[in-house]
Amino acid sequence: MLDVARNEKIRLFTYSEVSDISGYIGNFSVEITKKPRYVKDICNGCSACMDVCPAHGYNEFNLGLNPRPAIYISFPQAVPSLAQIDMDKCIKCGLCIEACELEAIDFDQKTEKINVEVGTISVATGWDEYIPEDGYLGYNKYDNVITQLQLERILAPNGPTMGQLVRPSDGKEPKRILFIQCVGSRDLNRNVYCSSGVCCMVSIKNSKLIKQHYPDADITVAYMDIRASGKYYEEYYTASRIAGVKYLRTNISRIEEVSETKNLKILVQDTLRESLGVQEMEFDLIILSAAMIPNYDILSLNKVLKLEVSPDGFFKETHARLEPINTKIPGISLAGVSQGPKSIAESIMQAGGSASSAGKLMTRKKYKIDLIIAEVDKEKCSKCGLCILNCSYNAINMTEDGAEVDEINCRGCGSCLSNCPSEAITLRYYRESHYEAQIDAILKEFEEVA
Amino acid sequence: MAGTIRAQYPTTIRPIRVNCTARVTPSLIMRSIGNGADGVLVIG
The missing domain is CATH 3.30.70.20 (Alpha-Beta Plaits)
Structure with missing residues (x-):
């Protein structure tokens, strides 16, 4: 991202939205709405304002695990590293104005509209984590049921706990941890598709990571099928089994909380060891490995993009096997999860394809159209x-x-x-x-x- | 599609290819029925 910001030939608009697109291949006119940060671009991200800000808001980047000040930098590696003010939470006390040596704070900033002329468009809107409905598998009902992304933040060295693995209810280190796979995916009532093995690999990665740092942790992964299809993926999976992570082939439908300890109880039948019968298990922390879904804003963006959307909610390609990069609108191509769930390596491959597909059209300088009009x-x-x-x-x-x-x-x-x-x-x-x-x-x- | 999935259909069906089902105008359907067709399937 830093390289993008530093490249002279790339204009980067952050905290912005595409609000209108007109024209056609070679001559798209795109209107970009730049939202006000209420902080001028001269900000150097020193964070003096954040230290004095008395108001607090929901920390989106840490998925609400800890609060953030009303003036904040969206996440530690943000590019550009500029502070912004959450006007819903700001109490307009002006302490940040006093604290800022560069006088960068500007409460009067307005929404800006910028028009850019482009030849081709690559859509790389990415993904969001599926939010289980309240109460499903104890989500938002029991403190110690969290999603995979929340665990990612807890394990991150710059996260809310500085990388210390603790559970939300009492801040203690969990000993018995359960990962539940396919939450909201491969489910006829939620999302039918498989998130392309990404959640499998993330669970394997996190279980291995926890096992490395806390060797006495008792980790179980409850899965339907482990889809480790990729280079070195199967080896990685095997390595986690050797490291002592337990894999339990089952479908978990209900979780109950033990009220005194806030531990979680499940009833399971391991379908690979049916002779064991139904067992009761207790865990300190449960992680829901939730599905990858299209970016929450994909539909509002599509009001201006006007692309086809497939039944799973992702943007539709011209042909799922023969033309998985281009869309039916000439000059607009897809990259990454905007087209369907995929891993980082696959996203990079498609992004390369999307860029060269745009380059191919632009360097030719001519475009043939069909006469059937x-x-x-x-x-x-x-x-x-x-x-x-x-x-x-x-x-x-x-x-x-x-x-x-x-x-x-x-x-x-x-x-x-x-x-x-x-x-x-x-x-x-x-x-x-x-x-x-x-x-x-x-x-x-x-x-x-x- | 009928060919690739090996679907069987009566020999008295005659397909006419259109660019898009939206291209089929009501007058084409009426013309077919008026000239003796038993039915028209608009499939896409």
Whole structure:
């Protein structure tokens, strides 16, 4: 990320949103809304303001495990390392203004709109962790049930506990730890898809990490199937088994809390050791390995991107096997989890593909379009605008003389003409008369046979 | 699709390829039925 910020040829907009996109391949015009940080760019991230700020807010980066001041840097390695103010929590006491030597704080900053002209767009919106509904497997109901990302923050040296593994209820070091896999994935009622083995590998990684630091920890992973399909993944899995992590093939449906100790009890049947029958187990900490879901904001972004979305909620590629990078809109390609759950290595591969797919289009300087596009007979057009509503590609504009088709954006689907009450639109090469001739010929053949 | 999944269908069905199911106008359906077709399936 630092390299991106330092590269002269890359313009980086952080704390910003894409609010509008118009144009077509080679000539996209993108409107970027830059949200106010209330801190000028001269800030050097010294954190003097954060030390004096009396107001506190929800620490998004640590998933609410600890509070943060109302003026804060979103996370330690943030690029650029600028402070920002959470105006919902700020009490406007002005202590930060006094503390700032650079006089960088500016309460009057406004939302800024910036227009950029680009040739191609790569969508790399990433993912968010599935949030189990309250009470499901004890999430948000019992203190010692946390998600995998929360565990990541607890184990991180710069996290809320400086890397000390403690459980939320009493701050004690947990001895018996259970990971539950496939929370919200491979589940017909939640997400049907598998998160591509990412949660399996993360659980294996974290279980190994805990085992290294706390060798007497008793770690169990409850799984449906361990999907360790990748280079060195199976070896990594085997290494964690050798290190003493226990794997339990089962499906956990209910967790109960022991009220005095806040420990958690489950009833399990190991499907690989059925002779053991149903066993009761008790744990100090349970980690829900929740599914990867598309970025929470993907739908609001798609109001301007207008890409197809597949049933699992990720952006749809042109073809799942033959064209997994490009979208149906020429000039817009996908990278990483925006297209489907995948690991870091796979995301990097797709990002490389996405970049070269953009480069290929831009260096050629020419783009061939299909001639199968709609045409409007302006004399017949009544300017009702039904075609504009029906066009999925934003390819029709209304002018004073009638509707006009944008030849580059039109994909030749024909939904405009079948909705045209004046029959003013025709599809080049697929005209009404062509179909009528086909129908007549087919039906004539039947008549002759009869 | 019918071919790749080896689906069986009556020999009296005649497919007409369209760019998109949205391309099928009501008048094409009416023309088929009016000229003696027993039914029209719009499949996509």
